[in-house]
Amino acid sequence: xxxxxxxxxxxxxxxxxxxxxxxxxxxxxxxxxxxxxxxxxxxxxxxxxxxxxxxxxxxxxxxxxxxxxxxxxxxxxx
Amino acid sequence: xxxxxxxxxxxxxxxxxxxxxxxxxxxxxxxxxxxxxxxxxxxxxxxxxxxxxxxxxxxxxxxxxxxxxxxxxxxxxxxxxxxxxxxxxxxxxxxxxxxxxxxxxxxxxxxxxxxxxxxxxxxxxxxxxxxxxxxxxxxxxxxxxxxxxxxxxxxxxxxxxxxxxxxxxxxxxxxxxxxxxxxxxxxxxxxxxxxxxxxxxxxxxxxxxxxxxxxxxxxxxxxxxxxxxxxxxxxxxxxxxxxxxxxxxxxxxxxxxxxxxxxxxxxxxxxxxxxxxxxxxxxxxxxxxxxxxxxxxxxxxxxxxxxxxxxxxxxxxxxxxxxxxxxxxxxxxxxxxxxxxxxxxxxxxxxxxxxxxxxxxxxxxxxxxxxxxxxxxxxxxxxxxxxxxxxxxxxxxxxxxxxxxxxxxxxxxxxxxxxxxxxxxxxxxxxxxxxxxxxxxxxxxxxxxxxxxxxxxxxxxxxxxxxxxxxxxxxxxxxxxxxxxxxxxxxxxxxxxxxxxxxxxxxxxxxxxxxxxxxxxxxxxxxxxxxxxxxxxxxxxxxxxxxxxxxxxxxxxxxxxxxxxxxxxxxxxxxxxxxxxxxxxxxxxxxxxxxxxxxxxxxxxxxxxxxxxxxxxxxxxxxxxxxxxxxxxxxxxxxxxxxxxxxxxxxxxxxxxxxxxxxxxxxxxxxxxxxxxxxxxxxxxxxxxxxxxxxxxxxxxxxxxxxxxxxxxxxxxxxxxxxxxxxxxxxxxxxxxxxxxxxxxxxxxxxxxxxxxxxxxxx
Numbered sequence: 041x042x043x044x045x046x047x048x049x050x051x052x053x054x055x056x057x058x059x060x061x062x063x064x065x066x067x068x069x070x071x072x073x074x075x076x077x078x079x080x081x082x083x084x085x086x087x088x089x090x091x092x093x094x095x096x097x098x099x100x101x102x103x104x105x106x107x108x109x110x111x112x113x114x115x116x117x118x
Numbered sequence: 119x120x121x122x123x124x125x126x127x128x129x130x131x132x133x134x135x136x137x138x139x140x141x142x143x144x145x146x147x148x149x150x151x152x153x154x155x156x157x158x159x160x161x162x163x164x165x166x167x168x169x170x171x172x173x174x175x176x177x178x179x180x181x182x183x184x185x186x187x188x189x190x191x192x193x194x195x196x197x198x199x200x201x202x203x204x205x206x207x208x209x210x211x212x213x214x215x216x217x218x219x220x221x222x223x224x225x226x227x228x229x230x231x232x233x234x235x236x237x238x239x240x241x242x243x244x245x246x247x248x249x250x251x252x253x254x255x256x257x258x259x260x261x262x263x264x265x266x267x268x269x270x271x272x273x274x275x276x277x278x279x280x281x282x283x284x285x286x287x288x289x290x291x292x293x294x295x296x297x298x299x300x301x302x303x304x305x306x307x308x309x310x311x312x313x314x315x316x317x318x319x320x321x322x323x324x325x326x327x328x329x330x331x332x333x334x335x336x337x338x339x340x341x342x343x344x345x346x347x348x349x350x351x352x353x354x355x356x357x358x359x360x361x362x363x364x365x366x367x368x369x370x371x372x373x374x375x376x377x378x379x380x381x382x383x384x385x386x387x388x389x390x391x392x393x394x395x396x397x398x399x400x401x402x403x404x405x406x407x408x409x410x411x412x413x414x415x416x417x418x419x420x421x422x423x424x425x426x427x428x429x430x431x432x433x434x435x436x437x438x439x440x441x442x443x444x445x446x447x448x449x450x451x452x453x454x455x456x457x458x459x460x461x462x463x464x465x466x467x468x469x470x471x472x473x474x475x476x477x478x479x480x481x482x483x484x485x486x487x488x489x490x491x492x493x494x495x496x497x498x499x500x501x502x503x504x505x506x507x508x509x510x511x512x513x514x515x516x517x518x519x520x521x522x523x524x525x526x527x528x529x530x531x532x533x534x535x536x537x538x539x540x541x542x543x544x545x546x547x548x549x550x551x552x553x554x555x556x557x558x559x560x561x562x563x564x565x566x567x568x569x570x571x572x573x574x575x576x577x578x579x580x581x582x583x584x585x586x587x588x589x590x591x592x593x594x595x596x597x598x599x600x601x602x603x604x605x606x607x608x609x610x611x612x613x614x615x616x617x618x619x620x621x622x623x624x625x626x627x628x629x630x631x632x633x634x635x636x637x638x639x640x641x642x643x644x645x646x647x648x649x650x651x652x653x654x655x656x657x658x659x660x661x662x663x664x665x666x667x668x669x670x671x672x673x674x675x676x677x678x679x680x681x682x683x684x685x686x687x688x689x690x691x692x693x694x695x696x697x698x699x700x701x702x703x704x705x706x707x708x709x710x711x712x713x714x715x716x717x718x719x720x721x722x723x724x725x726x727x728x729x730x731x732x733x734x735x736x737x738x739x740x741x742x743x744x745x746x747x748x749x750x751x752x753x754x755x756x757x758x759x760x761x762x763x764x765x766x767x768x769x770x771x772x773x774x775x776x777x778x779x780x781x782x783x784x785x786x787x788x789x790x791x792x793x794x795x796x797x798x799x800x801x802x803x804x805x806x807x808x809x810x811x812x813x814x815x816x817x818x819x820x821x822x823x824x825x826x827x828x829x830x831x832x833x834x835x836x837x838x839x840x841x842x843x844x845x846x847x848x849x850x851x852x853x854x855x856x857x858x859x860x861x862x863x864x865x866x867x868x869x870x871x872x873x874x875x876x877x878x879x880x881x
Binding site: 041043044045046047049052071074075076077078080081082084099106107108109110111112113114 | 124127128130131132134135136137138139140141186193194195196197206207208209210212213214216338342343345346349353369372373777
């Protein structure tokens, strides 16, 4: 089980739109928009592969994303 | 995993994310940290995970990371929300640091080449072999037949020991490090312009600037956390502008207000044109120039009027013709810079890895000196660093062939005497002539003149330019490689491979781009028989007969304490940065001359503890590292690349980095997630060029320079300028550096990785 958190930063005024797109992605939950343009995202995945290319996908496929910044990752076998 | 466990981790993840953006409440539920800071810089959670304060192992930004350890094994990573640099944010590379520790290719025991193959050996056998072979080479061929090649990723303590062993005891100044390949031109720029290396300001200036000039830097991919700070500044103050000068469109362009997409190698004309416009339109600070600036043609002093005459030819139209950029955009950029209240220029390899690298650094400093946009909040000419301890260990620690610790130089007799006294060696033990710079060193290896070389924590068999010229010599020499991972392109050629502790497995200090020294705690035991690099070097020193000056070290702290003596009273005084303080704090920015000093934001001005107040009286800035306290504006010609395009080689090849990988992939190549995100080598080619050549996206192309050929996948994309192709250099299975040129800057000796002429064919 992998649990990770990230801050997704968007263009001003685009955070809600980006959140809606994020909520459609599997294994991802959003936890609110803070300070206008910071979306807190938590990823819960059974396999590491599910984290693959997440940041790249976000940055390259969603135009209004300015950056994806990981803040926490754990790999626990329990 | 139980639900409770999952919820605990999820809550930890949310806490880390919330802390990173300064939020203490999520969806109405107050998030309280469950961490408590321990005395030794270690954070403990309520569970069985211990979180240890450290610094990211990858680029030069210096982000604070917390390494989680459970049952003696790496558990996870989180951004250090108390760190002033990244405030808890990481980039995707730093995210996977814990996986690099447990990589399958960690080197676990020493190996010696026998009958052409590397075979397992004992430490005793390996160390005795290295010491006896080095002694034999020194006796037969002299000390300069030996060399050390280190790294901007090694700790300051490790580089300090290597420097002391080779320069002070073996008796050769052939001590280099890979920062020669990335930062040497920045060093040359700072030392010629200001009289001392490293920036005037710090990252805090980003939060006060209203104009950013990014030149030769894909900040979004190479320094993502700095990019975020620029983005945050722009959002907080929407009037903030960003100008980019770069041959490529990159993800950084998302925040650009103006992009000057220059022909690679021709940006010096633009910088001189900007200086001319600033003067012609009276956007300069005449008072600052009068008080704090001298002018030079590079050989002799000149007057301000001479400089204005020199700039005469650099009209916007001239610069436009040379650079391929619209003259109106050059004028616009100059006015944006000149009219801003506070401006910050940041640059990296696109400026430094050039035969005109020092000149271009000087020209960047010029526009800050002419406008007085320096030494005050939001204004600085600020070089971004590529490695986590290039500034600390190598630039400050003196780990290059012309340097000694504490911003000293080999050529200065007094400097040699001061260091000899601290090293407890005779005053003449350190040779007065600089050793061979990196490319000369590997040329001497290729020619058989250097017969033994010790390589620590770096991978030159992939990272040197024009590789084919150097690989055979490396294989033939007695080459010792101390590494955490095997195989690398370099360890494959070694005679002896020594397993080294990796990040998290050793204590030490890293010094990052903003003059900040930060402590890293040892949180894990190294795997197998791996040892700390400093211990390995001390063992070799002892076996070579130099034990009396090395055996007194009892810890990393004892080495650091000796190093601090070399900085006392210098412009980079670190006396107050003791381990006791560094363990508690998130680093200190030098000068920090005593244990009560909080560190320095701007040098050469009020607040700098080294400022000679009487001499500086009445002046906003006094550059006390120059004889008369004045920095230098240089009249530098618009020198072009060493190898311009030609009829036979009509394209410019430029090389660089991508977000998911770092340098030669020794570390990031061990993380499957990062590998899958960027699985194979490629070359970016402009759609118009692709059409002309009949090349389709993902088609195999052959890229040829005067030095070699490579077949790679074409990525047809509107990123590189027409006539330019871009190739990352990360993948060991496709060595981009067999194509690059090994011509060096005359001053810095840094190679021109960024520009060479190439031809492209369908493969």
